[in-house]
Amino acid sequence: MNDDVLAIETRGISKTYGAGHTEVVALCDASVAIPRGRTVALLGPSGAGKSTFLMAVGLINPPTTGQIAIGGVPVLDGPVALVNLRRFRRKHIGYVFQKSNLIPFLSARENVQVALELNGAPARQARRRAMELLDELGVAPRAENTPAMLSGGEQQRVAIARALANRPSVILADEPTAALDSHRGRQVMELFRDVAHRHGAAAIVVTHDHRTLEVFDAIYQMEDGTITGGLALPTDAYSSP
Amino acid sequence: MNLAVKDIQHNLGRFALTVLGIGMLLMIVMGMGGIYRGLVEDATLLLERIGGDLWVVQRDTRGPFAEISRVxxxxxxxxxxxxxxxxxxxxxxxxxxxxxxxxxxxxxxxxxxxxxxxxxxxxxxxxxxxxxxxxxxxxxxxxxxxxxxxxxxxxxxxxxxxxxxxxxxxxxxxxxxxxxxxxxxxxxDAPGEAIRLERAAREHRSRTEDIFLHQPLLAEQLARPTADLPAAASxxxxxxxxxxxxxxxxxxxxxxxxxxxDVSVFTKAGQGELLLKGMVDKSRRQLGMFRTLLTIIAAVVMSLILYTLTLDKLHSIALLKLIGAPNRTILGMILQQAIVLGAVGYGIAYLVGQKVFPHFPRRVVLTNEDLLRLAIIVLGISVISSVLGIWKAMRAAPNDALMG
Incomplete structure (x- = not known):
């Protein structure tokens, strides 16, 4: 992907569930344009549509209408996929969700390694890279433990390592620090920012943790399925909520 | 990384018990086939060993193995x-x-x-x-x-x-x-009492029937042992x-x-065919039907086990899809587990069978041909029984990983 193109661009995406009198509009005309190397926070109350937006941008749950382009490549036109979504996710998108979502029958290392191997990395190389990431996130000593043997925070760090494994151009995180203490939470946010800056990736992080907002390059606000805040510097976000 | 093996390792105890159950079931299927072979061998063994070319039996009977024949x-x-x-x-x-x-x-x-x-x-x-x-x-x-x-x-x-x-x-x-x-x-062999009763009956006849009264020598003959009587058949x-x-x-x-x-003649092959088509055939068909039913039951059980194993992994499968795993990776994982289940089950059936079958009251003969045929059937069952699990896995959506 070229450096001068937007990492994430959405144009008027909407998501509607149900029809007629049961119709629920979860996302309404949401448009964003996030350059490479930027880390963006997505704020908003529960039910505002943050997760729906993240799932649409993450190519997990396509929008009802609107277009999404990743790294300048049009990937979705409404619900219509323009590329192989699974392959695109594997190569370009890293996910971290509120629940750690690790594979229970794999160890911490294998959970990271599997993402690399699925992307074509040789086993030995994938193993080394997995260990590097776990070390970077401070969970290397627990590399051979299965998720059930890890604390919530450790699980979340393993999930973050997996999200970063393939050096994605887009990192999507839904309240990734909810299970972490403030110190670890801040570390993780800084890690997202560093990865985004170093690798020219864009990160969208849904968070309620206002203590870490200064880490972000910009903040979006959502309410009732609509992005209301627009791209703004963190200081602006605080001064005009 | 082999996800099928990793999953098995993670749930080794449960998998071992499952495979043991499948193995026992397959052992019964294997044993049924062996009993059938034993039946056929037992039926034809004597004919083969005795080695005659023709069997001459009582007229209109089918020989000593099928019914009573007296010549x-x-x-x-x-x-x-x-x-x-x-x-x-x-x-x-x-x-x-x-x-x-x-x-x-x-x-x-x-x-x-x-x-x-x-x-x-x-x-x-x-x-x-x-x-x-x-x-x-x-x-x-x-x-x-x-x-x-x-x-x-x-x-x-x-x-x-x-x-x-x-x-x-x-x-x-x-x-x-x-x-x-x-x-x-x-x-x-007749008990002494039966012989005494038979002799008493003869003596009674000699006293009451006219022929013996007119010919006393005949009555004397009747008093001799049965084997010495010229009128009694040997x-x-x-x-x-x-x-x-x-x-x-x-x-x-x-x-x-x-x-x-007064006699009927059968060639050795004819006698053998009578044996196989007569009394053995019903047992053979009975065993065959039972074996077919057991094979179907094994397939159903394996399907349900694989389906359940897949249901247990549905979240992981959705997660794998979320991080971009292609369908062939997921399909391969379920299929490999099905084949491992079938193969190890077959191995257990064979090994346990080797120890157990000799203690069966009837002979159980395992031929290489039958073992190979069963192995192919088990492989087929494994693949077919994974279809239900694969179908369920293919329906799992990536966003299922984010639910519950």
């Missing part, structure tokens, strides 16, 4: 006079059940045509063939009789001089081999086994014998 002892001599007949051996075959050492002992008695046949053709695992024409027997090891053990049959005591292996009747009863004379003595044979002389035309010999109105 006179003189038949053997008549047959020897037919051109092309090299030898004619008397054959007596019947099944008895006696108490021995406090337990019922069921055995098939086969009379050997002494002195031509001393049982040299029997597969002896201990001892020797018969060396005298009375009171010796050769027993199959399934009867549990030991070498030199003495056993009471009727009024006589017989000594076990030889032990064979794998000699059982079509009913699965172990066989004993004695001379034809002894076989008939065992067959027609014990009969079950069949006569004929061997054709080298170069003689078997069909011609058979046709000559068949023209006699």
């Amino acid at each position: 006179p002892r003189t038949l053997a001599h008549r047959l020897l006079a037919v051109p092309g007949v090299q030898s004619a051996r008397e054959f007596v075959f019947h099944t008895i059940q006696r108490q021995h050492e406090g337990r019922p002992l069921r055995m098939s008695v086969l009379g050997l045509s002494w002195p031509q046949d001393k049982g040299q053709w029997l597969p002896l695992v201990a001892g020797r063939p018969l060396a005298q024409n009375h009171f010796e027997l050769i027993a199959d090891k399934t009867l549990g009789l030991r070498l030199h053990e003495r056993i009471q049959l009727g009024k006589e005591t017989y000594t076990v001089v030889g032990v064979t292996s794998g000699m059982a009747s079509t009913a699965g009863d172990g066989m004993i081999f004695v001379t034809v004379w002894d076989a008939q003595v065992i067959q027609f 014990p009969e044979l079950s069949a006569v086994v004929v061997r054709i002389a080298p170069g003689a035309n078997q069909e011609k010999v058979a046709s000559t014998i068949a023209s006699w109105s």
Whole structure:
């Protein structure tokens, strides 16, 4: 992907569930344009549509209408996929969700390694890279433990390592620090920012943790399925909520 | 990284129990096939071992293995006079059940045509063939009789001089081999009281019927032992086994014998076919149907197990899809587990079967051909039974990973 193109661009995406009198509009005309190397926070109350937006941008749950382009490549036109979504996710998108979502029958290392191997990395190389990431996130000593043997925070760090494994151009995180203490939470946010800056990736992080907002390059606000805040510097976000 | 193996390792205990259950089920399927083979072998073994070319039996009967056949002892001599007949051996075959050492002992008695046949053709695992024409027997090891053990049959005591292996009747009863004379003595043994009653009846007839009153000498004859009575028929044979002389035309010999109105003739193949199509066929079909049902049950059980295993992994499968795993990775994981389940189950069935089958009351014969066929069937079942799990896995959506 070229450096001068937007990492994430959405144009008027909407998501509607149900029809007629049961119709629920979860996302309404949401448009964003996030350059490479930027880390963006997505704020908003529960039910505002943050997760729906993240799932649409993450190519997990396509929008009802609107277009999404990743790294300048049009990937979705409404619900219509323009590329192989699974392959695109594997190569370009890293996910971290509120629940750690690790594979229970794999160890911490294998959970990271599997993402690399699925992307074509040789086993030995994938193993080394997995260990590097776990070390970077401070969970290397627990590399051979299965998720059930890890604390919530450790699980979340393993999930973050997996999200970063393939050096994605887009990192999507839904309240990734909810299970972490403030110190670890801040570390993780800084890690997202560093990865985004170093690798020219864009990160969208849904968070309620206002203590870490200064880490972000910009903040979006959502309410009732609509992005209301627009791209703004963190200081602006605080001064005009 | 092999996800199938990782999942199995993670749930090793449960997988081991599951595979053990499948293995036991497959062992029963395997055993059914082995019992069928044993049935066929038992049925044809005697025919093969005795090695006659023609079986001459009572007219309109199907021979001693299928039903009661009685032919006179003189038949053997008549047959020897037919051109092309090299030898004619008397054959007596019947099944008895006696108490021995406090337990019922069921055995098939086969009379050997002494002195031509001393049982040299029997597969002896201990001892020797018969060396005298009375009171010796050769027993199959399934009867549990030991070498030199003495056993009471009727009024006589017989000594076990030889032990064979794998000699059982079509009913699965172990066989004993004695001379034809002894076989008939065992067959027609009557208790003393029965003989006394029969003699008293004869005496009563001699006093009441006119013929004896007019001819007292006849009445004297009636007082003699049954075996000495000229009017009483001597014990009969079950069949006569004929061997054709080298170069003689078997069909011609058979046709000559068949023209006699008191006997029927079967070739060895014909007798074998009668055995297989008669009494063995029903058991064979019964076993075949049972085996088919068990195979279907095994397939259903394996399907359900694989479906359940897939359901347990549905979240992981959705997660794998979320991080971009292609369908072939997920399909491969389920398919590999199905094949491992089938293959290990088959291995357990084989290994446990090897230990268990010899203790079955009937012979279980596992042929390489049957084992290979079952292996292919198990492979097929494994693949087919994974379809339900694969179908469920393919329906899992990536966003399912984010729910619950």
